[in-house]
Amino acid sequence: MMKNELSYTLSLDSSEVSKCLLCHDPDCTKACPKHAPVGDILRSLYFENYLGALKKLGATDCRDCPAPCEKACVLQDSKIPVQIQEVFSALKEDREVLPEHKIEEVDISTEICGVKLENPFLLSSSVVASTYDMCRRAFEAGWAGAAFKTICSFPQHETSPRFSAIRNHSRSFYGFKNIEQLSDHSVEDNLKIFRQLREEFPSKVLIASMMGRNEAEWTELARKCTEAGASIIECNFSCPNMEDNTLGITIGQSEELVERFTRATKKGTDLPILVKLTPNVTDMVPMALAAKRGGADGIAAINTVNSITGVNIDTLSAEPEVRGHSIIGGYSGPAVKPIALRFISELAHCPDLSFMHLSAMGGIETWRDALEYILLGAGSVQITTSIMQYGYRIIDDLVEGLSEYLKCKGIARLDQLVGAASSSVVDPQSIERDTILYPVIDLKRCNGCGRCYISCMDGGHQAIAFDEETRRPKLLASRCVGCHLCKLVCPCEAIGVANKAVSSHR
Numbered sequence: 236m237m238k239n240e241l242s243y244t245l246s247l248d249s250s251e252v253s254k255c256l257l258c259h260d261p262d263c264t265k266a267c268p269k270h271a272p273v274g275d276i277l278r279s280l281y282f283e284n285y286l287g288a289l290k291k292l293g294a295t296d297c298r299d300c301p302a303p304c305e306k307a308c309v310l311q312d313s314k315i316p317v318q319i320q321e322v323f324s325a326l327k328e329d330r331e332v333l334p335e336h337k338i339e340e341v342d343i344s345t346e347i348c349g350v351k352l353e354n355p356f357l358l359s360s361s362v363v364a365s366t367y368d369m370c371r372r373a374f375e376a377g378w379a380g381a382a383f384k385t386i387c388s389f390p391q392h393e394t395s396p397r398f399s400a401i402r403n404h405s406r407s408f409y410g411f412k413n414i415e416q417l418s419d420h421s422v423e424d425n426l427k428i429f430r431q432l433r434e435e436f437p438s439k440v441l442i443a444s445m446m447g448r449n450e451a452e453w454t455e456l457a458r459k460c461t462e463a464g465a466s467i468i469e470c471n472f473s474c475p476n477m478e479d480n481t482l483g484i485t486i487g488q489s490e491e492l493v494e495r496f497t498r499a500t501k502k503g504t505d506l507p508i509l510v511k512l513t514p515n516v517t518d519m520v521p522m523a524l525a526a527k528r529g530g531a532d533g534i535a536a537i538n539t540v541n542s543i544t545g546v547n548i549d550t551l552s553a554e555p556e557v558r559g560h561s562i563i564g565g566y567s568g569p570a571v572k573p574i575a576l577r578f579i580s581e582l583a584h585c586p587d588l589s590f591m592h593l594s595a596m597g598g599i600e601t602w603r604d605a606l607e608y609i610l611l612g613a614g615s616v617q618i619t620t621s622i623m624q625y626g627y628r629i630i631d632d633l634v635e636g637l638s639e640y641l642k643c644k645g646i647a648r649l650d651q652l653v654g655a656a657s658s659s660v661v662d663p664q665s666i667e668r669d670t671i672l673y674p675v676i677d678l679k680r681c682n683g684c685g686r687c688y689i690s691c692m693d694g695g696h697q698a699i700a701f702d703e704e705t706r707r708p709k710l711l712a713s714r715c716v717g718c719h720l721c722k723l724v725c726p727c728e729a730i731g732v733a734n735k736a737v738s739s740h741r
């Protein structure tokens with residue numbers, strides 16, 4: 236593998252790292268006799284900022300240390316503390332495969348509809364950006380701006396509870412459902428917050444997300460937010476599960492309403508307008524074109540996906556259960572990222588939208604997630620669910636991880652990457668279908684679990700045999716169609732891909 240490829244295989248055990256609970260004020264850090272920022276290093280690893288983790292580990296030598304960090308780990312009580320010493324020594328070994336800097340100075344500043352952003356990372360409109368104090372703390376932590384929680388001039392009635400989640404094996408959210416409404420502060424209270432934030436943080440971008448019930452309200456809210464110092468207006472045409480079901484998603488599913496209310500908003504402001512669209516449509520492009528006709532300067536996408544996350548099999552109610560009932564609500568978090576990437580790609584491919592800014596969101600947790608959106612055409616990215624779970628502190632690894640990537644690739648400005656992978660997405664008629672890339676099994680890495688064999692037998696083309704004596708798989712090339720299911724199911728990354736392509740017309 237080339238040294239500066241970022242798709243390296245690490246000896247570091249990521250499942251060990253994912254055990255880390257990312258504690259507040261972690262005891263492991265306090266216990267380290269060498270004063271290494273143990274918790275910060277683990278957090279950088281958790282968010283795939285390997286180079287940042289290495290930098291923080293520096294010359295710390297953990298050999299001969301009795302590992303008080305592991306004894307201090309809160310998981311010690313359940314007898315499964317993170318094996319910190321092992322993780323750190325693997326990280327040091329990985330120094331050899333991790334890429335090196337080609338350049339030292341990079342610029343990750345960008346702009347959103349002509350407004351300068353110090354980095355591409357914004358809080359997306361939601362509970363994470365709903366008070367003065369929250370935005371202040373986020374700005375101080377390094378976020379470039381915030382789309383404030385959607386404001387409106389009608390009262391809000393929330394349910395309790397209002398969230399439900401699908402978790403992965405390490406109990407972090409894979410998908411997250413909310414049935415929340417809009418800001419429960421009065422318009423005047425929110426405008427006061429805007430004024431204060433504008434005064435105290437002149438370089439941060441303040442996006443005023445809003446929702447009106449008729450044209451007059453859209454115009455009036457836009458006028459008020461402009462006067463209060465917002466940098467950009469965001470029309471919320473996309474929140475699901477609104478108590479008033481003529482609003483939010485209902486607008487975003489109608490080209491006529493999108494155009495009409497964007498135009499009404501434009502009447503009240505000379506600021507750039509982002510229109511935030513819903514993924515609960517077959518095709519977002521017509522909605523984006525309607526927003527453009529109405530005067531929008533950019534599209535924000537995606538809002539949440541209509542969902543039911545689960546049913547409680549004891550109470551027989553869908554979740555979250557509110558006194559025996561639930562409603563269809565908005566799904567977010569890592570599970571929706573593929574859906575959101577698809578919409579961003581389609582918007583970026585539309586020539587008539589080429590001058591519109593794309594502000595992307597959906598499941599961003601790491602700098603890699605953010606970069607993928609940028610590579611498909613997004614100029615900025617917004618985040619909610621991972622902040623709800625991990626806090627504003629994720630900005631450290633987002634900024635550092637992205638900067639490290641640019642340094643290793645030798646790319647001086649983030650802007651150079653916007654849309655760089657867009658042309659890789661082609662239509663089904665144009666994809667090359669004439670070559671087979673065979674999998675290659677690395678028997679040294681293989682642990683003999685046989686998962687590739689089972690999958691190929693029952694879900695593939697019976698192209699892997701399993702030697703019961705050596706407990707190792709063997710590829711039967713004459714049967715292999717190169718689908719790579721085996722590579723995807725292998726739990727120990729023992730299956731790679733041959734360099735040599737073979738014609739599928741054998």
Ligand SMILES: Cc1cc2nc3c(=O)[nH]c(=O)nc-3n(C[C@H](O)[C@H](O)[C@H](O)COP(=O)(O)O)c2cc1C
Nearest residue numbers: 359360361385413537538567568597598618619620
């Ligand atoms: C609890 C919660 C509240 C939200 N409230 C709003 C809102 O008021 N206005 C809005 O435009 N989007 C709202 N959203 C949608 C988010 O801004 C974002 O579009 C979506 O969650 C996808 O990003 P994520 O996966 O990073 O969370 C909310 C999302 C969540 C989880």
